[in-house]
Amino acid sequence: MNVLAVLAAIRPDSWNFPLLVHVFGAMVLVGGLVTASSALAFAKGDRKLLRLGYWSLLAVAFPGWIVMRIGAQWIYTKERWDELPEGFDEPGWLGIGYLTADLGGLILLISLVAGGVGVYRMKQGKGAGLLKVTLVLSLVLLAAYLIAVWAMSGKPD
Amino acid sequence: MSFDDWVLALHVLSAFSLVAGIVLFWVMVVAVRRIDTPADTLRLGPMAKVGNATVGAGMGGTILFGVWLAFSYGGYDIWDGWILAALVLWFVGAGLGQRTGKAYMEGPRKAQELEAAGQTGPNPELLAINRTQTGLLMHTLTSLVVLAIILDMIWKPGA
Numbered sequence: 001m002n003v004l005a006v007l008a009a010i011r012p013d014s015w016n017f018p019l020l021v022h023v024f025g026a027m028v029l030v031g032g033l034v035t036a037s038s039a040l041a042f043a044k045g046d047r048k049l050l051r052l053g054y055w056s057l058l059a060v061a062f063p064g065w066i067v068m069r070i071g072a073q074w075i076y077t078k079e080r081w082d083e084l085p086e087g088f089d090e091p092g093w094l095g096i097g098y099l100t101a102d103l104g105g106l107i108l109l110i111s112l113v114a115g116g117v118g119v120y121r122m123k124q125g126k127g128a129g130l131l132k133v134t135l136v137l138s139l140v141l142l143a144a145y146l147i148a149v150w151a152m153s154g155k156p157d
Numbered sequence: 158m159s160f161d162d163w164v165l166a167l168h169v170l171s172a173f174s175l176v177a178g179i180v181l182f183w184v185m186v187v188a189v190r191r192i193d194t195p196a197d198t199l200r201l202g203p204m205a206k207v208g209n210a211t212v213g214a215g216m217g218g219t220i221l222f223g224v225w226l227a228f229s230y231g232g233y234d235i236w237d238g239w240i241l242a243a244l245v246l247w248f249v250g251a252g253l254g255q256r257t258g259k260a261y262m263e264g265p266r267k268a269q270e271l272e273a274a275g276q277t278g279p280n281p282e283l284l285a286i287n288r289t290q291t292g293l294l295m296h297t298l299t300s301l302v303v304l305a306i307i308l309d310m311i312w313k314p315g316a
Binding site for chain 2: 013016019024026027030034035038039042046048049052056146150154155156
């Protein structure tokens with residue numbers, strides 16, 4: 001039996017719900033990013049699709065990020081990673097998770113602001129450039145979160 | 158990372174792909190409820206293709222890598238109750254997902270008919286088809302089944 005299987009077998013039941021919150025939030029976040037990216041990519045200037053893409057980011061991906069981040073902190077505390085003795089480093093997969101969650105959150109906020117201004121400017125026939133920025137940032141985030149999912153599930157170290 | 162760790166990572170990535178597709182279709186289910194013109198209905202076609210691809214990759218990946226793990230991982234067996242439950246739920250979800258797709262394909266089909274007939278304006282019949290209650294019910298049930306699989310995978314009852 002490898003280490004992961006042992007860990008899975010001994011994971012206390014009390015960790016399951018925080019893990020569910022973390023995973024569910026992350027899944028909604030990724031789903032929102034896929035939806036927003038596809039709507040923005042296929043819009044080709046169509047206002048309704050551009051708006052749908054932006055609102056997918058705001059109303060699906062962003063709440064997903066919040067739930068994912070709350071779940072992450074909850075399971076982090078439950079697993080007592082915050083009580084590591086001095087001289088012990090956190091595993092690399094945890095670092096990847098933290099980096100993508102927090103830096104990704106900042107990039108998500110920037111893309112939301114850019115997209116929001118872009119959607120507002122659409123009324124004057126402008127804003128296409130800003131929504132392209134939102135699309136590019138969404139794709140970058142999607143790639144980063146897929147790497148994070150790989151790291152958190154495969155646990156390379 | 159061992160080979161099994163890679164398979165586990167691909168299994169989880171497949172699950173994310175599946176849920177991403179379901180989320181995308183939820184956004185489309187909500188968006189299409191306000192759409193009553195053929196052009197706007199058909200404009201969602203490329204997005205639906207992305208959804209089909211992610212759900213397809215997710216369904217294929219979860220079953221393939223999941224069954225591999227059941228045989229390969231020490232301590233787990235394909236006959237474990239929670240794994241059997243996941244397999245049954247996977248097949249139920251696949252069936253429900255197919256019915257969802259069938260229900261929501263009626264809208265684009267009607268939209269193509271209307272466009273071919275030169276009717277490009279708002280159409281109440283198209284709106285009613287886009288608001289399919291069967292499709293909504295099937296998609297809700299599919300989502301609940303996938304949620305049940307996730308709960309089963311995390312809690313592993315009986316393991």
